[in-house]
Amino acid sequence: MAAEIRTNEFALRRWVGGSTQFDAIVERLFDTPDTGIRAWLRTTAGVVAFLIALQAVTGILLAFSYVPSADSAFTTVAFIEQATNGGTWIRSLHYHSSVMLPIALVAHIAQMIVRGSFRSNRTAWTFAIVILGLVLAAGATGYALPWDARSLNGVNIAVTLAGNAPLVGKYLGNWLRNGETISTMTLSRFYGLHVLIVPTLIAFAVCLRLFVFGTGRGGSGVYLTGRGWRRDQTVRNAVVIAIVFAALAWFSSAYPAPLAVPGTDAATFLPRPGPQFLWLFEMQKYTDGTFAAVLAFGAPAVVFGLLAALPVVLKAKMSAVIATSVVFVGAIVGVGSLTAAAYLQDTVDPKTSAQLAKQEKDEEAFRAAQFKPKVVRLGKEPGKESPKSDPVVNSAVPVAVPATYVSSCAKCHGPNGEGKGAYPELHGLTTREDERRSDEDLLGIINDPGSFGLSAKMPSYEHKLNDEQKQEIINWLKSLN
Numbered sequence: 001m002a003a004e005i006r007t008n009e010f011a012l013r014r015w016v017g018g019s020t021q022f023d024a025i026v027e028r029l030f031d032t033p034d035t036g037i038r039a040w041l042r043t044t045a046g047v048v049a050f051l052i053a054l055q056a057v058t059g060i061l062l063a064f065s066y067v068p069s070a071d072s073a074f075t076t077v078a079f080i081e082q083a084t085n086g087g088t089w090i091r092s093l094h095y096h097s098s099v100m101l102p103i104a105l106v107a108h109i110a111q112m113i114v115r116g117s118f119r120s121n122r123t124a125w126t127f128a129i130v131i132l133g134l135v136l137a138a139g140a141t142g143y144a145l146p147w148d149a150r151s152l153n154g155v156n157i158a159v160t161l162a163g164n165a166p167l168v169g170k171y172l173g174n175w176l177r178n179g180e181t182i183s184t185m186t187l188s189r190f191y192g193l194h195v196l197i198v199p200t201l202i203a204f205a206v207c208l209r210l211f212v213f214g215t216g217r218g219g220s221g222v223y224l225t226g227r228g229w230r231r232d233q234t235v236r237n238a239v240v241i242a243i244v245f246a247a248l249a250w251f252s253s254a255y256p257a258p259l260a261v262p263g264t265d266a267a268t269f270l271p272r273p274g275p276q277f278l279w280l281f282e283m284q285k286y287t288d289g290t291f292a293a294v295l296a297f298g299a300p301a302v303v304f305g306l307l308a309a310l311p312v313v314l315k316a317k318m319s320a321v322i323a324t325s326v327v328f329v330g331a332i333v334g335v336g337s338l339t340a341a342a343y344l345q346d347t348v349d350p351k352t353s354a355q356l357a358k359q360e361k362d363e364e365a366f367r368a369a370q371f372k373p374k375v376v377r378l379g380k381e382p383g384k385e386s387p388k389s390d391p392v393v394n395s396a397v398p399v400a401v402p403a404t405y406v407s408s409c410a411k412c413h414g415p416n417g418e419g420k421g422a423y424p425e426l427h428g429l430t431t432r433e434d435e436r437r438s439d440e441d442l443l444g445i446i447n448d449p450g451s452f453g454l455s456a457k458m459p460s461y462e463h464k465l466n467d468e469q470k471q472e473i474i475n476w477l478k479s480l481n
């Protein structure tokens, strides 16, 4: 019996070796044998590969239940959180591993500097930097997807930064917004980037690294002599990956991924980005306009550019090691201190920390609550003329959420005017039976809610918005039926 299994095992191994590129890939990955601490340092590559695979698997699982439209995105994320088995955990794994991934890549890059392989294996080095950039892009675009108050805040910042970029700002802003205003089309744009473009580029980069570019050494002597080393290194990788996964699995069940719950008080809601973007968030506090945009796009571009170029440009070993280390450590110190400052400011200010703690409590209660499906009426509504009776066409008409609604009203009345608790929903204001509101009423409410008998919880926007912005909100409110 045992002999039989052995034979089959060999047959399979022979087939894989003879019919696929497996051996060549193994040879490239396990290029030069290492021992001791250097061998353990090299397991960062396995961790990065594992985290990318985990992103793909959890991302696909989330996609099974998620609908990327301004109308449905939040409701479907709430569904994942409240109504599916393990949905919160899967979403948290996706979120936390997206934070881990840049950290693992930075560790990978660091060990390449320490071991000197940033010079000897420049392809691997360049790809590590490119993949770090792509992974950050994946995180930034994924941020929009829940379409909660955090997302809207993040999208606003991203679109504003893009719009303020010198020369191309106007086009870049419109492209990212996918139109003149932030709308369901903006969500489509971010979704397309997050699930199609960026993952394809990451997969492409990984494939190029594995299948097209080798170490530049070629020869197969290592493969023939390196069996023991390959087996040991595979075990080391497995050990480190198992530890990383266990830590992530525990962390994801203890600390669910953040979700801004609708109905939180707008005036006090504090959106915070994921830890990998706190440096950007902190920079935004002190910079504005074109300067902020140049800094946000320029600083990472300069760091990535220098890291990629220095080992090529500087031929002497010492100067390459010193210059690359200075740029790398400088970037880490810069990002680290901005991140620490952001955390510190949040904890030191009693008001802020109390509010953040309250938001966490709200989230916890929301997760424990029962899922409430959102009822969407499709097709013709009684008493309403609808030229398009096809429900799919109807629901595909983009409803542009005005940017000023997002920044002024969304946190009370919900990202799409769905309301919650004491904050009324804003759908059907102009068509309902009771207290139907005219255009003038809506303008009156925005300017002076008190004169319409509304409580002081609804603030006046008379001087906070200009006439055009008020009209834009009113037009949008009228489209919510």
Ligand code: HEC
Pocket: 265, 266, 267, 405, 408, 409, 410, 412, 413, 422, 423, 424, 425, 426, 429, 435, 437, 442, 445, 446, 453, 454, 455, 456, 457, 458, 459, 461, 473
């Ligand atoms: C701080 C939370 C808050 C913010 C911000 C806010 N609202 Fe309100 N809004 C309320 C509350 C609470 C009510 C209900 C008041 C009542 O019924 O006495 C209300 C009521 C309304 C109503 C009346 C709804 C109805 O059923 O007739 C409209 C219209 C409205 N808000 C529009 C807006 C617009 C537009 C903005 C942004 C420019 C906005 N609100 C921002 C809290 C808020």
